[in-house]
Amino acid sequence: MEGITDELKDSYDVVIVGSGPAGAGAAKALTGSGLKTAIIEKAPLPRDKMCSGILLPRALKFISDDYGVLPEKVFCQPKEVFAHRMYMSRESNYIEVPWDSFFDKDMPKVGFNTYRSEVDLWLCKRSDASLVDKCLFIDYTTDSDDIIVEVKHSGNYRKIKTKYLVGADGTRSRVRRSVSPEFEKALSWIPAYEEWYKGDSDLEPGFQYIFFETDGYAFLFHKDGEIQVCYIAYQGKSCKKYLSKFRDFLIEKHNLRIDKTTMTRGIMRSNMLALKKYLFGKDNVLIAGEASGIMEAIDPALASGKAAGQSVLKSLETGKSALECYMNNELLLFEKENAEKTVERIRSDLGFFWYDKV
Numbered sequence: 265m266e267g268i269t270d271e272l273k274d275s276y277d278v279v280i281v282g283s284g285p286a287g288a289g290a291a292k293a294l295t296g297s298g299l300k301t302a303i304i305e306k307a308p309l310p311r312d313k314m315c316s317g318i319l320l321p322r323a324l325k326f327i328s329d330d331y332g333v334l335p336e337k338v339f340c341q342p343k344e345v346f347a348h349r350m351y352m353s354r355e356s357n358y359i360e361v362p363w364d365s366f367f368d369k370d371m372p373k374v375g376f377n378t379y380r381s382e383v384d385l386w387l388c389k390r391s392d393a394s395l396v397d398k399c400l401f402i403d404y405t406t407d408s409d410d411i412i413v414e415v416k417h418s419g420n421y422r423k424i425k426t427k428y429l430v431g432a433d434g435t436r437s438r439v440r441r442s443v444s445p446e447f448e449k450a451l452s453w454i455p456a457y458e459e460w461y462k463g464d465s466d467l468e469p470g471f472q473y474i475f476f477e478t479d480g481y482a483f484l485f486h487k488d489g490e491i492q493v494c495y496i497a498y499q500g501k502s503c504k505k506y507l508s509k510f511r512d513f514l515i516e517k518h519n520l521r522i523d524k525t526t527m528t529r530g531i532m533r534s535n536m537l538a539l540k541k542y543l544f545g546k547d548n549v550l551i552a553g554e555a556s557g558i559m560e561a562i563d564p565a566l567a568s569g570k571a572a573g574q575s576v577l578k579s580l581e582t583g584k585s586a587l588e589c590y591m592n593n594e595l596l597l598f599e600k601e602n603a604e605k606t607v608e609r610i611r612s613d614l615g616f617f618w619y620d621k622v
């Protein structure tokens with residue numbers, strides 16, 4: 265789309281891989297520093313992401329503190345999202361879990377329902393980084409103080425030079441794989457598959473419904489007259505098959521009416537957080553957001569991205585490696601501790617954390 269993307273240059277001070285919240289957070293932290301920064305994104309912009317797009321209270325606070333007021337075009341209906349409603353089994357009634365049981369009392373009370381394509385682009389555009397789409401990170405090597413980044417940009421292979429590299433490239437991070445192929449080999453993968461329907465059900469919009477099943481968990485969410493139904497299977501078996509059975513259950517028990525299936529897609533998630541297996545980078549290569557293994561949500565991605573950007577600045581100021589600065593960054597340490605506490609809290613409330621069964 266015209267006006268969104270910039271030309272790819274031969275060299276930068278900082279290259280950020282990924283235009284999600286972690287990439288946006290890193291770019292925002294570097295804004296005003298004078299460093300020549302690029303966010304490279306493999307997808308055409310604006311890119312969508314498999315997600316319910318609920319900006320939870322903490323993400324809303326982070327965004328209003330660091331980025332300003334979100335424009336109306338990022339929201340979908342119903343705009344306000346009040347809580348999770350959890351069904352511990354198909355037979356049980358739901359338990360409502362309001363956001364303020366997870367977040368501090370000074371946070372907003374409601375979450376907002378958004379389009380990720382719009383939110384993520386808006387966040388990236390609040391920085392002074394160049395934004396280069398259709399640019400796939402392939403690998404990197406080092407040459408004395410330089411990092412040589414191999415990319416495929418609009419079909420052409422290119423090598424670009426940078427001093428710092430930030431991998432904010434999501435769950436299947438290639439930057440993480442380049443930093444440590446051994447680490448990558450030890451990961452387990454959990455498939456998630458979703459379908460979107462035009463239709464209706466007897467579940468009230470404005471809540472995210474989570475159903476704990478024997479083979480995984482599923483959720484249902486309303487967005488602008490469509491219903492998103494997603495299944496996450498613990499054992500890597502066919503998610504589609506589980507979703508199809510779950511769909512039958514919704515039709516029977518919750519009067520799901522499907523007029524049209526508008527989208528189907530899948531994604532893999534890793535169990536890094538459940539095992540406290542993180543990878544935060546190496547030397548002047550940092551890994552932020554979901555790629556690093558911290559909590560899967562928009563707010564930790566924004567915060568760890570910000571921590572990565574701050575660590576690049578600290579590295580320039582102190583002469584220490586970016587990784588050393590990152591590992592001592594207060595925001596990152598808080599995120600890590602907070603994520604671990606949340607997992608433990610879920611384990612104690614539910615008796616398990618969703619990826620314990622992988």
Ligand SMILES: Cc1cc2nc3c(=O)[nH]c(=O)nc-3n(C[C@H](O)[C@H](O)[C@H](O)COP(=O)(O)OP(=O)(O)OC[C@H]3O[C@@H](n4cnc5c(N)ncnc54)[C@H](O)[C@@H]3O)c2cc1C
Nearest residue numbers: 282284285286306315316317318401434553554560561562
């Ligand atoms: C089904 C589902 C529902 C969810 N719902 C919510 C929700 O409602 N609220 C919430 O807070 N969280 C939700 N999450 C979690 C949330 O989507 C993620 O935690 C968040 O997007 C992580 O942000 P990130 O910036 O780390 O990565 P991402 O948002 O995944 O961004 C990574 C970016 O990197 C790009 N990229 C990847 N590889 C390369 C490459 N090699 N070269 C160039 N670019 C590359 C990708 O295209 C992508 O744009 C959900 C997740 C799933 C799977």
